[in-house]
Amino acid sequence: MISALYVPLWQILMWAPQYPEGLEMKIWIDDISGDVKIISALNHYIGMKHIEVSMFPEFGYMKYIVMALVGIGLITVLINRRFMLVGYALLLAGTGVAALVDFYLWGYDYGHNLDPTAPIVVPGMAYQPPLIGTKQLLNFTAFSGPDIGGWIFLVIGLAVFTCLGLEIYKFGKKAA
Amino acid sequence: MKIRQMFIVLGLVALVLLVGSCKPKGPVGVTTGDAASKVYVAPGQYDEFYNFVSGGFNGQMAVYGIPSGRLFRNIPVFSVNPESGYGYSEETKPMLATSHGFIPWDDLHHPALSTTNGEHDGRWLFGNANNTPRVARIDLTTFRTAEIIELPNSGGNHSSPFITENTEYVVAGTRFSVPLGDNRDVPISSYKENFKGSISFIKVNPESGRMNIAFQLRTPGFNYDLSRAGKGPSHGWFFFSCYNTEQAYTLLEVNASRNDKDFIMAVNWKKAEEYIAQGKGKKEKATYAHNVWDEKTHSATSTMMDEVLVLDIMEYPDIVYFIPCPKSPHGCDVDPSGEYIVGSGKLAAVMPVFSFGKIQTAITNKDFEGDFDGIPIIKYESALHGEVKKPGLGPLHTEFDANGNAYTSFFVSSEIVKWNVKTLEVLDRVPTYYSIGHLCVPGGPTKKPHGKYVIAYNKITKDRYLPTGPELTQSAQLYSIDGDKMQLLLDFPTIGEPHYAEALPASLIKDKSVKIYPIEHNEHPYAAKGEKMARVERKGNDVHVYMTAIRSHLTPDNIEGIRVGDNVYFHVTNLEQDWDVPHGFAVKGATNAEILIMPGETQTLLWKPLKPGVVPFYCTDFCSALHQEMQGYARVSPAGSNTPLKFSTGVIEGQK
Numbered sequence: 001m002i003s004a005l006y007v008p009l010w011q012i013l014m015w016a017p018q019y020p021e022g023l024e025m026k027i028w029i030d031d032i033s034g035d036v037k038i039i040s041a042l043n044h045y046i047g048m049k050h051i052e053v054s055m056f057p058e059f060g061y062m063k064y065i066v067m068a069l070v071g072i073g074l075i076t077v078l079i080n081r082r083f084m085l086v087g088y089a090l091l092l093a094g095t096g097v098a099a100l101v102d103f104y105l106w107g108y109d110y111g112h113n114l115d116p117t118a119p120i121v122v123p124g125m126a127y128q129p130p131l132i133g134t135k136q137l138l139n140f141t142a143f144s145g146p147d148i149g150g151w152i153f154l155v156i157g158l159a160v161f162t163c164l165g166l167e168i169y170k171f172g173k174k175a176a
Numbered sequence: 177m178k179i180r181q182m183f184i185v186l187g188l189v190a191l192v193l194l195v196g197s198c199k200p201k202g203p204v205g206v207t208t209g210d211a212a213s214k215v216y217v218a219p220g221q222y223d224e225f226y227n228f229v230s231g232g233f234n235g236q237m238a239v240y241g242i243p244s245g246r247l248f249r250n251i252p253v254f255s256v257n258p259e260s261g262y263g264y265s266e267e268t269k270p271m272l273a274t275s276h277g278f279i280p281w282d283d284l285h286h287p288a289l290s291t292t293n294g295e296h297d298g299r300w301l302f303g304n305a306n307n308t309p310r311v312a313r314i315d316l317t318t319f320r321t322a323e324i325i326e327l328p329n330s331g332g333n334h335s336s337p338f339i340t341e342n343t344e345y346v347v348a349g350t351r352f353s354v355p356l357g358d359n360r361d362v363p364i365s366s367y368k369e370n371f372k373g374s375i376s377f378i379k380v381n382p383e384s385g386r387m388n389i390a391f392q393l394r395t396p397g398f399n400y401d402l403s404r405a406g407k408g409p410s411h412g413w414f415f416f417s418c419y420n421t422e423q424a425y426t427l428l429e430v431n432a433s434r435n436d437k438d439f440i441m442a443v444n445w446k447k448a449e450e451y452i453a454q455g456k457g458k459k460e461k462a463t464y465a466h467n468v469w470d471e472k473t474h475s476a477t478s479t480m481m482d483e484v485l486v487l488d489i490m491e492y493p494d495i496v497y498f499i500p501c502p503k504s505p506h507g508c509d510v511d512p513s514g515e516y517i518v519g520s521g522k523l524a525a526v527m528p529v530f531s532f533g534k535i536q537t538a539i540t541n542k543d544f545e546g547d548f549d550g551i552p553i554i555k556y557e558s559a560l561h562g563e564v565k566k567p568g569l570g571p572l573h574t575e576f577d578a579n580g581n582a583y584t585s586f587f588v589s590s591e592i593v594k595w596n597v598k599t600l601e602v603l604d605r606v607p608t609y610y611s612i613g614h615l616c617v618p619g620g621p622t623k624k625p626h627g628k629y630v631i632a633y634n635k636i637t638k639d640r641y642l643p644t645g646p647e648l649t650q651s652a653q654l655y656s657i658d659g660d661k662m663q664l665l666l667d668f669p670t671i672g673e674p675h676y677a678e679a680l681p682a683s684l685i686k687d688k689s690v691k692i693y694p695i696e697h698n699e700h701p702y703a704a705k706g707e708k709m710a711r712v713e714r715k716g717n718d719v720h721v722y723m724t725a726i727r728s729h730l731t732p733d734n735i736e737g738i739r740v741g742d743n744v745y746f747h748v749t750n751l752e753q754d755w756d757v758p759h760g761f762a763v764k765g766a767t768n769a770e771i772l773i774m775p776g777e778t779q780t781l782l783w784k785p786l787k788p789g790v791v792p793f794y795c796t797d798f799c800s801a802l803h804q805e806m807q808g809y810a811r812v813s814p815a816g817s818n819t820p821l822k823f824s825t826g827v828i829e830g831q832k
Contacts, residue, residue: 038754041727045801119728119802 001070001156005029005063009149010103012129014039016139025051026147029066030059046138047118048110048127058102069095082167089160096157104131214656215666217244222686225618227631227679228287228301229652231255231672235282237303237314238671242618242629242679243654245668253312253321254282254305258769262321265771266745266780267700270478274308274326275463283307285334285675290343290380294407294514294623298684300385302337302346309333311348311378313385317690322469325387328462328484329356329374329394335403337378341411341623345445346378346387349400349416356394367425371397375416377445386468389481391452393443393495394488396549397423399432400441401506402573407623408514410532412446415517417501417508421548433523437500437556439548440508440519442535448487448495457487472699474777493550497539499530500556507573511582511597512623516561518582518597520571527571527584529600531561562600568593572613573676575620577627577657583620585612585632592632592655594662606662608653610636617657618679626681630655630662633674640667650674691755693776700778702747707731712823719744721823725759725773726751727800729825730793733808737821740785740814746793749778760796763810770796785812 008026015022023035031053040050053059072091076084111128114121127137130144146154217223223241231238235255239248256263256272263272263280272278282305290300300322301314309330315322327333332351339346353371355362362370373395378387399420406413418439424431451457462484469476489496502524509518517530537543538558545555570588577583581603584593590611594604612632619626632653641649649669656663695705704710704722710731713720719742724731730748738744748761752775762770763783771779785791795806813819 041752041754045727119805 001066001073001152004066004149004152007149007152008033008147009153011145011147013143015141018139029063029149032056043127045118045120046125046127047115047121049113049115051110056106065095082171085160085164085167089157089164092153092157092160096153100131107131209663211663211665215243215245215654217241217246222682224682225626225629225679226682226685227616227618227677228289229633229670229677230284230287230303230675232285232650232675233283234672235284235305236672237284237287237301238674239319240652240668240670241682242631243665245652245654245666247671249319250671251314251319251321253303253314254279254284254310254324256280256769259772261769261771261779261781264769264781266782267475267778270476271321271324271467271469273467273478274310274465275328275480276308279308281307282310284312284672286337287676287678288337288339288346289678289680290385291339291622292342294341294411296619296622296680296684297343298680298688300343300380301678302339304333304336304348306333306351309336309348309350311337311346311387313380313387315385316685317688318471319689320469322385323387324465324467325378325389326464326466327374327376327389328464329354329372329392329486330376335375335400335416338403338405338414339380340405340414340445341407343380343382345390345405346380347403347405347414347445348376348378349403350374351399351401353397353399364425367397368423371423371425373398373400375400375443377448388466389464389484391448391457391485391487393448394486394490395441395496396551398439399428402508404508404510404517404621406510406514406532407512410510410514410517412444413532414443414445415508415510416441416443417505417519418498419504419506419522433504435503437502438504438521439498439553440501440505440517440530442497442499444495444497448492451487451492451495452485456492457485459483460486471693472697474693474698474700474779490550493552496551497535498548498551498553499535499559500545500553501528502526507571507584509574509576509582509621511576512578512625514623516597518574518584520574520584522570522572522587524571525566527564527567528556529561529564529597530559534561535559564595564600564602567595567602568605573615575615575617575630576625577617577620578625579627581657583615583617583630583657585615587611587613587635592630592662594657604660604662606655606664608632608634609640609667610634610638614674614676616677616679618681621678626679628656628658629665629679630657631677631679633670633677635673641669652677691775692753693774695749695751695753695776698749698776698778700747700749702745702780703778704731704747704749706751707825710823710825712737712821714821717742719821721746723748723761724751725749725761725795725806727757728795728802728806730761730795730806730808731825732823733825734827735808735823736811736813737819738785738810738812739817739819740788740812742785744783744785744810746781746783747778748773748781750775752776757799758797759799759806761793762796763793764791772797785810788812788814 010027012025025034076088107129112126134143225242227240227242229238237251252262262268284303288302303312309327313323330350331354334351336348337346353373355370356372375393377390379390398418401417403416420432421438464481467478501519503521505519506522507520519528538554543558544552568586568589572585574582574584591607595602613635614633616631637648637651654666704724710724711722750759750773760772766783771781773779791810
């Protein structure tokens with residue numbers, strides 16, 4: 001989980017007829033990278049904001065959340081009680097859902113909160129990037145999904161739940 | 177009687193038919209078999225080779241794909257190019273500076289690709305200016321002219337540029353011999369006494385590619401036509417074809433065609449290097465320009481040089497040997513092994529092939545038939561490997577494949593002839609349409625030819641294309657050399673007049689192509705590296721506009737306070753950092769050209785407004801969906817008026 005501090009968590013990929021090689025944006029624990037400038041330059045036609053690190057207050061505290069998760073995980077191992085495991089599993093799931101909700105809200109704002117004086121206004125059109133999966137936005141096909149860090153979280157989450165499942169399956173009756 | 181008359185009529189008809197069928201058919205040059213599929217590069221696919229083709233009298237270098245024959249770019253080298261602003265922008269003007277001042281045109285004949293160990297390394301491309309002698313270096317990461325050096329003491333820089341095995345030197349020989357020394361105001365008829373040849377050895381920095389004239393050889397007053405460096409065993413030597421050993425100065429077509437044999441001049445340049453290292457040679461005053469493009473400041477600088485080191489071969493006769501070669505040799509080509517040197521006497525019935533080994537033996541044994549002004553002439557037979565018998569008429573140039581075969585162009589008989597270098601046996605011949613000059617096998621002049629094709633660059637096209645008035649297209653023809661028989665695959669039109677050309681595999685350079693110039697590395701003194709830095713400053717009569725261009729606006733786009741008589745410098749910085757998003761810039765009434773600015777680059781257009789009014793300017797390179805909105809106004813007030821200097825973008829003042 002610590003490694004997630006050093007790899008990108010999420011990725012947004014885009015393709016258009018003029019960009020057969022694709023454009024990518026990577027979201028890290030406290031930064032964004034990739035063709036951000038090019039994406040911003042293109043998006044300004046439809047009145048979307050310039051993507052900048054300052055748009056994401058989350059970058060300020062996300063790493064502390066991850067570190068806290070790591071800490072609580074270690075405490076869970078040390079205490080080695082089932083209620084801790086249940087609690088930790090729920091905490092992980094909760095954090096994951098919260099992160100997705102947060103990302104969705106940003107995406108909603110980024111895609112809907114458009115500059116009314118933008119050169120190109122398509123009535124009724126919003127440009128919210130997909131939460132997960134693929135979506136056609138004007139001439140662009142956009143894909144959003146976890147990157148290495150995201151997958152690490154997913155695998156860890158699944159592992160914790162599997163542990164919990166095994167725990168309940170093996171020792172459930174005995175405890176009851 | 178009627179029957180007899182009928183027989184006569186029938187007989188006459190038969191006679192007409194018979195004579196008609198005896199009349200030879202004109203050339204057709206139909207391709208056979210699956211030629212189309214061999215040159216078809218499907219949409220979105222890449223060609224296998226880059227073909228760099230000299231533009232001749234257009235002074236530029238064209239880049240084609242092979243086998244498709246598609247034109248990709250025309251690189252401005254010695255001629256101005258209003259399309260990109262080359263020679264018109266303030267930054268590029270110094271590239272065309274010479275000791276005679278700014279020259280907007282020249283005649284580019286020969287490209288030469290840089291080599292390492294005698295093989296293409298895909299770093300630089302050199303080219304010659306024939307008229308006002310210069311050599312240019314093109315950077316193959318940007319496909320732009322990076323450097324131009326002028327050659328003093330030269331007239332008609334034709335045997336140029338030719339490079340040594342590791343691009344140690346680019347060599348440039350003079351076509352015309354000219355009076356040298358302090359007094360150059362001499363009678364033309366004093367040719368024999370006063371006229372000399374001059375061969376420049378331009379040292380190339382192995383890291384940066386920077387050129388400087390290391391030394392010049394002063395040679396007898398002949399015409400020096402073409403040249404090739406030795407390679408492998410002959411590395412360290414250079415071979416030049418010489419004509420006009422008659423030393424004629426008028427009506428050369430007659431007076432320079434008298435001698436049965438002219439010379440191939442063999443130069444031991446390693447020996448010359450030794451003499452230079454020993455401090456030999458004389459420093460002479462000479463004025464010549466050295467122009468260098470700087471990718472960080474996006475500007476050229478021109479430095480006037482004042483000295484050149486000269487080594488007179490009359491004083492050092494063991495540097496140079498003459499080899500007799502029949503009838504005004506043109507091409508002088510060295511095979512991939514470095515052992516064989518092919519001389520192509522334009523007017524000769526046979527083609528001699530000389531052996532480097534035999535030349536060395538002859539020198540050791542002093543097997544000379546005489547001397548020319550003290551320079552030994554090696555006996556023809558002693559240097560000769562053999563002659564190609566009845567090769568064709570008017571041999572010009574020879575290229576090689578990797579299998580020991582040579583391909584020679586024949587201007588008069590309009591054909592390419594394939595022959596074996598060792599056995600000297602003619603193997604195949606194909607017609608060209610018409611009158612081929614140079615030819616190119618990819619990697620043909622290197623130690624490792626890439627082969628596959630031979631490309632003919634023709635001097636006459638006549639009926640090959642739809643007519644376009646008296647001036648017709650120039651053309652090239654592509655032949656497959658994979659099989660025993662050469663096969664015509666494709667005709668394709670070219671621009672300028674192609675002379676020599678070289679080709680290399682696309683894989684050697686395509687991934688090194690520069691896409692943008694990083695804006696943070698832009699060190700142009702007038703760059704505006706962001707819209708906040710865009711501004712207008714007045715210094716006396718000079719007005720400097722620090723302008724930015726980004727899709728889809730120019731900043732500033734409203735400028736007031738310019739006066740008639742000002743020099744307005746538009747320094748336009750393209751803020752884009754994405755591939756293939758250049759912006760252009762043009763002002764109504766500007767008497768120069770537009771400028772094209774690549775992403776991250778700054779270029780300057782000088783405008784001298786002549787009358788008051790409001791003058792539009794706009795982006796000339798279709799950059800985006802809102803390109804047509806990318807425009808602005810400059811207000812020009814009468815000379816001496818007090819209109820305040822003002823500039824803005826996006827500021828809307830109350831309109832009445």
